[in-house]
Amino acid sequence: xxxxxxxxxxxxxxxKDYEREAHTLRERLWRIDAGLHSILDVACGTxxxxxxxxxxxxxxxxxxxxxxxxxxRLRNPxxxxxxxxxxxxxxxxxYDAILCLFGSIGYTQTYGHLVxxxxxxxxxxxxxxxxxxxxxxxxxxxxxxxxxQTHSEREGVHITRMTHxxxxxxxxxxxxxxxxxxxxxxxxxxxxRHELGLFTKEHIRQALIEAGLTHVDYDADGLGHGLYTARVxxxxxxxxxxx
Ligand SMILES: C[S@@+](CC[C@H](N)C(=O)[O-])C[C@H]1O[C@@H](n2cnc3c(N)ncnc32)[C@H](O)[C@@H]1O
Numbered sequence: 001x002x003x004x005x006x007x008x009x010x011x012x013x014x015x016k017d018y019e020r021e022a023h024t025l026r027e028r029l030w031r032i033d034a035g036l037h038s039i040l041d042v043a044c045g046t047x048x049x050x051x052x053x054x055x056x057x058x059x060x061x062x063x064x065x066x067x068x069x070x071x072x073r074l075r076n077p078x079x080x081x082x083x084x085x086x087x088x089x090x091x092x093x094x095y096d097a098i099l100c101l102f103g104s105i106g107y108t109q110t111y112g113h114l115v116x117x118x119x120x121x122x123x124x125x126x127x128x129x130x131x132x133x134x135x136x137x138x139x140x141x142x143x144x145x146x147x148x149q150t151h152s153e154r155e156g157v158h159i160t161r162m163t164h165x166x167x168x169x170x171x172x173x174x175x176x177x178x179x180x181x182x183x184x185x186x187x188x189x190x191x192x193r194h195e196l197g198l199f200t201k202e203h204i205r206q207a208l209i210e211a212g213l214t215h216v217d218y219d220a221d222g223l224g225h226g227l228y229t230a231r232v233x234x235x236x237x238x239x240x241x242x243x
Contacts (some may be wrong), residue, residue, distance in 0.1 A: 002192065028222070040099070049093070069083055105134075109197040159178060174193065
C-alpha cells in the first residue's frame with residue numbers, strides 16, 4: 001500500500017509519458033472495436049491515463065488508495081471513482097473495456113487472487129467487452145537482492161527513491177526509501193514495502209482463461225512489460241485461449 005501522497009507519486013513518475021501511453025491504448029482499443037464507449041481503469045492510481053482517455057471515452061476507475069482517487073477525480077471530473085479492492089469488487093455498471101496498467105496486477109500477489117481480480121473484471125464487461133492488462137515483471141526477469149534508484153524534480157521539489165528488491169518465493173518484495181525535499185518543508189524521509197506476485201506469461205494467460213475470457217493475446221511491444229488483451233466470449237462459447 002502506498003503511503004506516498006498523490007502529489008509525490010505524480011512527481012516520482014513525472015518522466016513517464018502517460019499521454020503517449022494513453023494514445024497507444026486508444027489506438028489499440030479502436031483497432032479491436034471502434035464502437036467501444038466506456039472504460040473502467042482498475043488500480044487507476046492518480047488517474048494520469050484517464051485524464052487523456054476521458055477525451056475519447058467515458059472513464060471510471062477504482063483503487064485501494066483513497067488519496068490517489070481524489071486526484072483522479074480532479075483529472076477526470078466526469079468519471080466515477082471507487083475505493084475498492086480489485087480482487088473483490090462489485091459496481092453497478094458494465095464497461096466495454098477494463099484496463100489494469102503499470103504492473104498493478106502484480107499486487108494481486110497469488111494466482112488465486114489474480115484469477116479473482118480477472119473474474120471481477122470479466123463480470124463487469126459488456127458483451128463486446130475487452131480487458132487489457134499491462135503485466136508486472138516475470139519471475140525469470142526479477143533480479144533478487146538488487147538496489148536501484150530514481151530521482152525526479154519539478155519546480156524546486158525533489159523526490160529520490162532508493163529501492164532494495166528481493167524475493168520471497170513467488171513474490172517480489174521492494175523496500176522503498178524516499179527522500180522528498182522542498183524549500184517549504186525541508187527534507188522528509190518515508191519508507192514503505194510493496195509485495196507483488198511474479199507471474200509467468202503462462203500464469204496470466206491461464207488466469208485470463210480461468211476468469212472466463214477468450215482470444216487471449218500478448219503483445220511484447222505494448223507499453224512497459226507488454227500488454228495482454230482478452231475478450232468476452234461470444235454468447236454460448238466457452239472461454240478458450242488463442243493467439
Ligand atoms: C504502480 S501503481 C499504478 C497506478 C496507475 N495505474 C498508473 O499507471 O499510474 C499501482 C496502483 O495499484 C493500486 N493497488 C494496489 N493494490 C490494489 C488492490 N488490491 N486493489 C485496487 N488497487 C490496488 C495502488 O493503490 C496503486 O494506485
